[in-house]
Amino acid sequence: MKVLVTGCCGFIGFHLCKKLLDIKVIKVFGIDNLNDYYDINLKKSRLKFLKKNKNFKFNKIDICDDKKLNKNFKINKYNYVVNLAAQAGVRYSILNPKQYFNSNLLGFFNVLEASRSNKNIKHLIFASTSSVYGNSQKFPLKESYETSKPLTFYAASKKSNEVMAHSYSNIYKLPTTALRFFTVYGPYGRPDMALFKFTESIVKEKKLELYNNGNHYRDFTYVDDIVEAIVKLIPKPSKKDIPFEVYNLGSSKPIFLKKYLKIIENQLNKKGKVTNKKLQIGDVKKTHASTQKFNREIGKIKLTHISKGISNFIKWYLMHYKKK
Template sequence: MFFLVTGVAGFIGSRVAASLLKAGHQVLGIDNLNDYYSPALKDARLAQLQGNAAFTFRRMDLADHDALLQLPERDDIDRVIHLAAQAGVRYSIENPFAYASSNLTGHLSVLEFCRHAARQPLLAYASSSSVYGDNTQAPFREDAAVDSPVSLYAATKRADELMSQTYAKLYGLQQIGMRFFTVYGPWGRPDMAYWSFTEKILKGETIRVFNGGQMKRDFTYIDDAVSGVMAIATETPHFESGRRPHHIYNIGHNEPIALLDFIATIERATGRTAHKQMEPMQPGDVTETCADITRMQTDYGYAPKVALSDGISRFVSWFREEMLVE
């Protein structure tokens, strides 16, 4: 099959593209290569894909809808995996307009692209566990109430889901939303806690621990997240006859880890002791995330395999080698 992957230079996007190419598919990847974090890291991810004859890259901003419509491959695409977005809960407080352009206009642009494409491809798009807000009914089920976001980032991802639901109703556009839960691993994002904690611990610097460490996260190793995306993107979707063709799935590990236990895991992997500075809860943060993955297990046989201790060990090894930090 021929796939369009947006955000292909990103953490999840680059790994999904690599898996598609390995499986023998053709991939057209697009990314605007913005500087939210180091473009050099994005270039390095792309370099691993560009030696494959089945991969084509185009630098493009999804908010430029006219440019997207002019893609010469437009009517040949079988499926779209939309992973491009402005990430980061805290950054959404500092720079809200970046989220309107990338997450709202960008998502609408992709919807219109799929709607008017000759094959009207299946659209699998990235949402986020942040849409659950500070939900206390863990584990979080896909049918839980998600009308109380606590960050602008979460609000934009929920808005994307609602736009997709509307396009499924109006135009019969087949879509699957993927709510990712704290994806981590090699080639990840420097703005994520596991990266910054590892770097600071290795350098002997102090790490900031919010809410006194009284938080839990459902950490999902990158290989497990990619296995979920691959299943959704390549298999026949499970849409019920007579109902709008739009499903949402959690992609997580279903094993929330306390923040202080998470830090202890990094300490063991690095062989170093963290210097902690306890701080209050930050605006936009939530106390716990936990994915109910029953729907993914039932429909796609999804089964995360990598425990946190193994995943963090792999990341620390990669970080020491690639970032040259000891």
């Protein structure tokens, strides 16, 4: 069985490849353009780890390059595709929307095209986001709730992916599944996200900016729980007439950002030098996933306790950056 993971040098892509490689019968193929949105050395260290496994094969390809992408699909004859390559991040989309247009719209279109033209592909899974719910006031957020009012271009690009995929599932009968991830955290996590930024600021005794005075309420989800769910989903494409599905993937246990910070401070045994900042433009105040649909149709999502998840991150961070 051959699985392609795009964005394999990214945070979630790396963990997914690692998990798939534990299942010895799977050959894992990774694609990434290794862009410099954040520290490229972190991406390279993830790739170095994956390359130790003989069942992993890497190709440096930009999903915007349709010629290279199509050639790669033709040669490798994948059975399953998980598209995690994208320009991530809510705030950066305010500064650089074009980057989101390229990777998330054009790049995603190329992945759709390559997947429908290779008949061996049984299921295309791709990353969407909780941001598609915008400023919804009804919680927990269900897949059936309104998602037509995105607050940022990042959210708009991900909602567009869902809509594009639905049309491909209808016309070409390509089974596709959108996963709306809720704030994923864990070891090897992204330097632009709260856990990394808070930990780094506290360890280096630098100022730490707490947006919305820490009153964001977030459904933080541990990365192992996410990748375990994706592995369960891979062999279960929709069997409907239009084989398209959308699922939330979250912990369904939201906490306040200030509480998240407290846990980090307690575990590091050190206080952060906090500067309170107002709500940032484009930020939603609350996320809380309903995971009933995934639990019912695919299998129960594992729940790693937030203290355990943060402790795993801190251990990794201290080890990884001690070496540098």
